[in-house]
Amino acid sequence: MYLGIDCGTQGTKVLVWDAERRSVAGAGYAGYHLYSDEHGKKEQHPADWIDAMINATRQALAQAAISPSLIRGIGVSGQQHGLVLLDECDRVIRPAKLWCDTGPAELLAEFERSRFTAPSAPLSDIIGIHVPVAFTLAKLLWVKALEPENYRKIRKIMLPHEYLNFYLTGEYRAECSDASGTGYFDTRRRCWSEEVLDRVDPLRPFSLPKLIRSAEPHGELRPAAAAEMGLDAGIVVASGGGDNMMSAIGTGNISEGQLTMSLGTSGTLFTFTERQIDSRLQPDINAFCSANDGWLPLVSTMNMTNATTAFRQLLNKSLAEFETALSASSPGAGGISCLPYLNGARLPNLPAASASLTGITGHNLNADNLLRAVVEGVSFNLCRGIDILSRCDLRFTRLVVIGGGSNSEGWRQIIANVSGLSVVKSLVTDAGALGGALQAHWCHLNQTVSGACLGDICSLSMLEDDSSIVEPRPERYSRYRELYLAYHQQVDNYKSQWS
Numbered sequence: 028m029y030l031g032i033d034c035g036t037q038g039t040k041v042l043v044w045d046a047e048r049r050s051v052a053g054a055g056y057a058g059y060h061l062y063s064d065e066h067g068k069k070e071q072h073p074a075d076w077i078d079a080m081i082n083a084t085r086q087a088l089a090q091a092a093i094s095p096s097l098i099r100g101i102g103v104s105g106q107q108h109g110l111v112l113l114d115e116c117d118r119v120i121r122p123a124k125l126w127c128d129t130g131p132a133e134l135l136a137e138f139e140r141s142r143f144t145a146p147s148a149p150l151s152d153i154i155g156i157h158v159p160v161a162f163t164l165a166k167l168l169w170v171k172a173l174e175p176e177n178y179r180k181i182r183k184i185m186l187p188h189e190y191l192n193f194y195l196t197g198e199y200r201a202e203c204s205d206a207s208g209t210g211y212f213d214t215r216r217r218c219w220s221e222e223v224l225d226r227v228d229p230l231r232p233f234s235l236p237k238l239i240r241s242a243e244p245h246g247e248l249r250p251a252a253a254a255e256m257g258l259d260a261g262i263v264v265a266s267g268g269g270d271n272m273m274s275a276i277g278t279g280n281i282s283e284g285q286l287t288m289s290l291g292t293s294g295t296l297f298t299f300t301e302r303q304i305d306s307r308l309q310p311d312i313n314a315f316c317s318a319n320d321g322w323l324p325l326v327s328t329m330n331m332t333n334a335t336t337a338f339r340q341l342l343n344k345s346l347a348e349f350e351t352a353l354s355a356s357s358p359g360a361g362g363i364s365c366l367p368y369l370n371g372a373r374l375p376n377l378p379a380a381s382a383s384l385t386g387i388t389g390h391n392l393n394a395d396n397l398l399r400a401v402v403e404g405v406s407f408n409l410c411r412g413i414d415i416l417s418r419c420d421l422r423f424t425r426l427v428v429i430g431g432g433s434n435s436e437g438w439r440q441i442i443a444n445v446s447g448l449s450v451v452k453s454l455v456t457d458a459g460a461l462g463g464a465l466q467a468h469w470c471h472l473n474q475t476v477s478g479a480c481l482g483d484i485c486s487l488s489m490l491e492d493d494s495s496i497v498e499p500r501p502e503r504y505s506r507y508r509e510l511y512l513a514y515h516q517q518v519d520n521y522k523s524q525w526s
């Protein structure tokens with residue numbers, strides 16, 4: 028049995044994966060607070076992630092009702108890009124700035140303008156990936172500029188999943204797929220970019236973690252962490268990875284031609300490629316490394332279930348009532364259109380964007396239409412990614428959906444009707460946690476059998492819930508094409524206001 032852990036933006040999910048029966052034997056969840064302000068701040072305390080991981084692990088083990096000694100390994104998936112800073116005594120210096128923190132947008136733009144002007148190549152050419160404000164580099168620039176005292180104290184610098192691995196093992200290491208979302212990692216050569224780091228600060232006070240490949244272990248579970256988690260010390264902790272990379276493993280998206288869409292706090296859409304695509308003409312693609320030695324071109328939106336949940340809670344509706352609202356309303360939400368940019372936009376990259384509702388009349392204003400409008404808005408936004416990936420000659424016929432929002436059948440049907448693709452739910456909604464468990468299995472096997480194959484582990488794991496398949500309905504698809512084009516026209520009309 029293996030433990031898969033996913034540290035998401037709203038909470039940490041843990042599952043006990045029974046590799047023989049290929050099923051989840053137990054699951055646990057613990058949420059945490061997101062500290063925000065009106066200037067784009069989005070922060071969390073890394074100590075809250077540790078508490079949540081311990082709490083959710085204990086729940087999962089209790090539900091599985093197994094002896095902890097049956098757990099052979101752990102794999103950790105984590106929200107990408109967050110910046111965790113440790114001082115010389117390995118104490119956390121300040122709360123982690125998260126992927127969704129848009130505060131450093133201007134600083135990042137200024138850094139690119141001033142440090143990468145000709146004859147220098149642009150930043151994206153140097154590291155092979157465009158850098159939006161979500162990336163760690165932006166958070167580092169912010170701490171350096173606004174909190175110089177804290178900056179001087181930094182000795183170690185980590186991403187969320189690396190910090191959890193550091194807690195579990197005591198080892199300061201980083202794995203390439205998550206590192207590819209920092210903005211100071213060369214995604215072609217899979218190494219830290221000294222060139223970029225030197226332009227941030229040639230005299231930086233911290234060292235970078237040792238890079239490992241995804242198949243390599245991060246380390247062994249140390250006794251103190253084992254006691255807290257209720258596990259045996261010494262079991263293997265796999266390399267882990269960014270949540271999208273681990274979800275790729277959890278949905279079997281490890282060979283070309285497959286497409287996964289995550290409806291979590293963020294919306295993401297990604298596919299595996301054997302060669303890195305040239306995204307110079309497609310700046311909205313984040314050309315990440317994958318956790319199986321290839322690449323994972325991905326598009327991401329800033330607003331997904333944060334927006335649907337904000338509207339749902341404002342209207343005082345339960346998840347069941349949200350579902351009823353989707354079936355009671357029609358495509359186009361009676362004429363109401365929602366640009367859902369509560370937290371700025373990442374697709375297109377406009378951190379200063381704000382949300383809006385248009386087309387409201389005395390006849391169409393009701394809760395069902397408002398809920399449908401926000402679901403359509405976030406779906407139109409993310410489905411744009413399919414067009415963008417297609418411009419790189421990537422083609423798909425079906426889509427696997429994951430994340431909290433994928434539990435909604437009405438929402439899955441809207442995605443199918445907008446995209447024109449068959450939509451199926453992942454066997455385990457939290458595919459990041461499943462990916463962590465499958466990676467731990469792979470890593471554990473690698474220690475005993477040479478050449479253990481991740482593909483075999485994934486294909487044996489029945490990664491989809493066949494009963495959940497929804498097909499696009501032709502009449503709705505043509506109606507949604509019109510609505511989709513109108514939505515993106517509306518975004519284009521607003522663009523100059525947010526640039």
Ligand SMILES: Nc1ncnc2c1ncn2[C@@H]1O[C@H](COP(=O)(O)OP(=O)(O)O)[C@@H](O)[C@H]1O
Nearest residue numbers: 035036037038291292332336430431432434435
């Ligand atoms: N049936 C559902 N319909 C719509 N939204 C849902 C449903 N179930 C869960 N969610 C939403 O999913 C979100 C959590 O998704 P999750 O993928 O766990 O997020 P994260 O990984 O970012 O923490 C919550 O906002 C929750 O309200």
Ligand SMILES: O=C(CO)[C@@H](O)[C@H](O)COP(=O)(O)O
Nearest residue numbers: 035036106107126291292293
């Ligand atoms: O920034 C990205 C991807 O580049 C986000 O996908 C984060 O990785 C957060 O994930 P969720 O908490 O929404 O799952």
